Amino acid sequence: MTSCNLAFQLHASNSWQGGFNYQLSVISSLTEFYSDSVSITVFASNDHPPGDLEAIQAFPQVFLIVDNIFSRKFTFFRSFISLILGFDPWLRPYIYKYSLTTIFESAQFVGSNPLVERVLAWIPDLQHRTLPANFSFLAWLRRDLGFRLQATSNRFLIFSSSASRAQFSTYYPAYSPSCAVVNFPPIITRTDLDASCSVDVLSVYSISRPYIFLPNQFWLHKNHLTVLSALAYLPSAERPLIVATGSTIDYRRSDYFSLVRHRVVSMGLCEDFLILGSVPRSHFLALMFSASAFLNPSRSEGWNTSVEEAKLFGLPLLLSDISVHREQANNDSSFFHPNDHIALSVLLQASFRDASGFGVNRFCHSEYIDRRRDFAGKLFSLISGCSDHQS
Incomplete structure (x- = not known):
């Protein structure tokens, strides 16, 4: 009743x-x-x-x-x-x-x-x-x-x-x-998982090398610019591919997405920072379990859903050092100050050299x-x- x-x-x-x-x-x-x-x-x-x-x-x-x-x-x-x-x-x-x-x-x-x-x-x-x-x-x-x-x-x-x-x-x-x-x-349903498994997401988005997944909305506090600075700091031959998804509309800063796109071009990162914007749920999950690592550079979070999803998929976590990320972190987490692009570049370079998890689905359903x-x-x-x- x-x-x-x-x-x-x-x-x-x-x-x-x-x-x-x-x-x-x-x-x-x-x-x-x-x-x-x-x-x-x-x-x-x-x-x-x-x-x-x-x-x-x-x-x-x-x-x-x-x-x-x-x-x-x-x-x-x-x-x-x-x-x-x-x-x-x-x-x-x-x-x-x-x-x-x-x-x-x-x-x-x-x-x-x-x-x-x-x-x-x-x-x-x-x-x-x-x-x-x-x-x-x-x-x-x-x-x-x-x-x-x-x-x-x-x-x-x-x-x-x-x-x-x-x-x-x-x-x-x-x-x-x-x-x-x-x-x-x-929320990761069996239907979502089945649909994601049927999508050849690497072909759909022409992804041909291991990548780090960054599924944040393009909002100012999500801190994409520090990621771009970290990539630019690395030699071009040692840059990992960053795949970024999420809404491109920041109602508080309508020019933010345009700024990110401009920086990608002006910093010569078009081959290293792939912007997909909003994608279907099945594609999102396929991108998650095909990634070699997960990245969240945000300056502020309440409780990040994508971090929880990445943990269920067993991805290494590269997280900005804010209190909620410390609370959400597991034993496979690395941290960087959200303003420190050099510290992030070190983590990105290490992830580039160890992409052993690329394309491996490690989702833990019982834990979920x-x-x-x-x-x-x-x-x-x-x-x-x-x-x-x-x-």
Whole structure:
């Protein structure tokens, strides 16, 4: 029997891939392990990419409601009205119609009296505090006020990492909200794996030599420029191939992708830095298990999905030395300061000389299932009685 009716507004993958991945992980894990105890309602709009809606529709037990009021462009307006009224008037009819008991907030605010039994608020990271220059004043203020409202409005806060939880305590020492750290796993289905195995991804993208996989969105804080400097520092005969995927749109710095492309050409790296942009999921996984190593040079992360995927595929990890990467790392991880292109060049050169893992699929399915089950259990415990937990 269903004991909890959970609802949240869906993030669009083309504006925030990490947020979309997180929500999909929540849906997938809960429906797999707690389908008899949790009912899920997802709110989306017509400006979501079709693939996002199809991904939700793949879960027959999930109610998908498409209404343009749930467009990202109205999020701030709805949050402002919810702050004034104490509840979201556009959400209210759905709360009553579907007997919603729990709302999972993320980058929004549904009011101090939201008409449901409990509200869980996901705090993905504190990037506006650690890298404030990446935000306009208004974007910084909206994010900061949003976190403060969530911390003081009887929410239960969920952090993706202990690093984010520690940063929250540092930047908001006056608040002591109920909270928990829940590390989320990626979603890699049998269907995804089967589809990826049927793709000759090396031929599709004309890749003829071992490569290091860099699957980051082209956002400023993802730090592609340090990678380019590291490649340029190496003799051309000792440069590994970097294959980069991810959305090319940074809504905060619209010129960033153009800057990366310009640097690739001006630094003579066209043969060593391959930009693929957004690729199908099956291609992404095929690129992951065919790589010789994984690279994430980011300056800030909440909990990086691709790092978790690379671990499941057994790839050596080349990671920027930030606290969350230390938390995610395994025994096959190497670190470099995100500003130190020379240190990164040493790691890239070592990877170039040892490409023994190129084209080898080492995916560990049993570990993947165990992690999903653990994630679902922790999440269900919080959803069904979050006021009783503190960490």
